[in-house]
Amino acid sequence: MRDRSLSSQRLVALFAAALLLFNFPLLALWDHDLLVWGLPLFPTALFIIWALLIAALAVLMERLPD
């Protein structure tokens, strides 16, 4: 039971982090007109943050008890 509530708290925390990362003002951090490795910074940053969130979610969800 304690395990379960801990996982829930982690999921909520990840949700809060995602909410902050995908909105003003943290989103504006990436808003520069430049290319990184030949890719535009802003869309690249968005996709990388997104991918990292999916990875974190995958780790949390796959370890959940049944």
Added chain:
Amino acid sequence: MLSPPLVLGVSFAYLLLLFAVAGWASRRALQGRSVIGNAWVYALSMAVYCTAWTYFGSVGRAASGGVWFLPIYLGPMLAMLLAWLVLRKMIRISHTYRLTSIADFISSRHGKSPLLAGLVTLIVVIGIVPYIALQLKAIASGYHLMTAPAGQPLSGVGPWWRDSALYVALALAGFTMVFGTRHLNATERHEGMVAAIAFESLVKLLAFLAVGVFVTWGLFAGPVDLFARASAQPELARLLTLDQGKPFPYAQWGALTLLSMLSVIFLPRQFQVMVVENVDERHLKRAAWVFPLYLLLINLFVLPIALGGLMYFGDRGVNADTFVLSLPLDAGWHGLALVAFVGGLSAATGMVIVEAIAVSTMVCNDLVMPLLLRLRTVSQRQDLTGLLLTIRRIAIVAVLLLGYVYYHLAGEAYALVSIGLISFAAVAQFAPAMLGGMYWKGGTREGALAGLLGGFGLWIFTLMLPSIAKSGWWQTGFIEHGLLGMALLRPEQLFGLTGLDPLTHSLFWSLLVNAGLYVGVSLLRAPSAAEASQALLFVDVFDRTRSSRPVFWRGRAQLADLQSLTARFLGALRSQDLFEAYAREHGAANVAAIQPDAQLVHHVETQLAGAIGSASARVMVASVVDEEDLAIDDVLRILDEASQLRAYSQALEEKSQSLQRATAELRAANERLEGLDRLKDDFMSSVTHELRTPLTSIRALTELMVDDADMPAPQRQQFLTIVVAETERLSRLVNQVLDMAKIESGHAEWHSSDVDLLALLHQAAQTVQELLRERGAVLVLELPTTLPLLRCDPDRLTQVLLNLLSNAAKFVPETGGRIVLRLLADAQGVTVEVQDNGPGVPAEQRALVFEKFRQGGTGSRQLQGTGLGLPISRQIIEHFGGHMALRPDQGQGACFAFTLPWAGSSNGAAARPRAQGEAS
């Protein structure tokens, strides 16, 4: 361009393939080897979220607004982060109470109100029509693009029977009917449909990725080249940043994210695949991250395709919504264009099929059936299953035709994305009543009705009407000047709220009013019994197991009535199965023996709810049973009973567990006791045996002396000496047995004091001096010069030392006997060793020397002791917290050793006076 027969042929071949997939999945399901009982398939079926809007519209959006196509997919990511907490609860509630649609969910939660279910259905139908129109538009314009000569615009000219969109709508309606309404199922699960949808998700993803790869590496030299060339053009470079030179509208960004976050749960088709079609809650664990991953992949090439298309076509005026098709077509890659078209077809058909099935279920269960059941002719009919299916089929056709009409009314004026967002805003209105209902017990029927009406009314006024007006079907005056000319009532700046785009503006007002009314009106009165009982069942769904779930029903029912009711809606066969299963589960001998109690009524109602919706099921069940109205007190009492029952069953379980534990302990104790009993018997037989030996010799000698009165004095003297020795031995034995018994039972008296161990050893050596001289042995003392005082009982310790020394003396050889008494001291305590140079202890006896009546040695030597000396010595040493052992035999005689800790006796019997019993 491609020839129309080719495009049509490929499209139909693809649809046939879908049928094949669905048919295969259905057959597998019948064989019990379901293909959809799999987290991957579940995740893929969730991707029905990606429609023609994603497939064609994202690129169009990206071509005009850069990253603005993304919030619609970031919202689902956020929603999936909470899927395990929110979606799982929704699934649990829906499966437990057999809810098959959002309308059912909301109405069931708020007291099973038919009115509420009807309102939700109405909102769904009106809200979802533009979305279906969007799919029709995408397929029709895609088909046109594929087959018309380049540059010719898609126009509505020509008679309606030549309009491809109409045929698309009708074909999809037929297709959906075959998928969704072949037979009636009490759980509304569609195995074949889910498999087909998952397959479509794969097709559209692969097709879109293929186009993306083609544009990025075929038309350009990879992403670096593409972006470098795009950055060189200022009007394209601006698409790659967030603000695009203007102040960034964060409110709109946040609103789009929120909107899509709600839509991904509350869109009817999402609810259908995620909640209703879910096979196992645990699939959510994987689907929650695979679905966002799918969204990420399908969005990966949106920007490259948009930028590539803009650069490729330049100012040739090609609509960016069609880049996915027009790029490969224009570059001469006709095969790829056909694949892309099939991908778009997948996206559109998948959405239409699921949406139409979900909406038709709602229309049938929550709008048409409640009205039809009021008619006597209908409610008296014996078998309603055929009627139910017919209503659903008609509903499917009607929904698609409505979509077609909307497509003609407004479809031309809007981009794909804008049409879709109107639908998103409509279904977002379900959020307060759904989420509020799942987590707050105070929501009432009126609250939900008021919230939905308010929110939906504002949605119509601020979003729907302006969209129709802007399409040119109405004068736009009211948008600019407000309703009735009142500036405060301008639909896109309601109450003078400016600075927001129309969508954010509408979402803000409608959700604010919706949530405000839901909470506010709910708080006007306490929930009724029906509302409170449903609230408890919904909010605490995880707290209850099947057996302890309360049934909020009281009254009288007849088994036959319930049977005929079920048969009317589910068919005779299914009804029979259902009752037989119920009988088995509840231990009834046969169907006739089932008790028509609250449990059965509840079961029947739940099963009916799956087929005709919970509100209609409630009405139908109420019509055949004789039930009492529950007051709120009754609800609380039933709940109390249920939780008491649960507490009892928990307590019972705990009791039986502790009983099991106690039984195991008792069994172990019994085994120990039996062992001890055996030991006691052994001990008794040993003692009596030991006593008999001296007694026999005493008796024999005294009898000789009695019989022979003339025995010579010296011989009589000799006999008497033996008798005295044997009696001494007897009394020694008796004393030792007593001593042993006292120590073992804990009744022995101990008299501890600070003892000078060196003095004690010297004294013991002195005592055995005479014995050793007789045996011709020498005693060597290896002692340190000084030693701290040790706390123990000196007399007992002397007893141990004498026992060890006399034992050693017994076993030394006749000549050259040598005994070493050694003392070693360290920080923990002292070790005393007694070593002789006798034969040592044979290996097979080493384990036995400390057992009672086990004497070392062989032959005559066996008789020299009582066999209790060593066991008693060991008991004494252990009493003082030390231990005694036989040192490993090194071939030079036995070496007995004991250690005593400095801390001394832990048993604290020091204060007691010494016992009278004398030990040898």
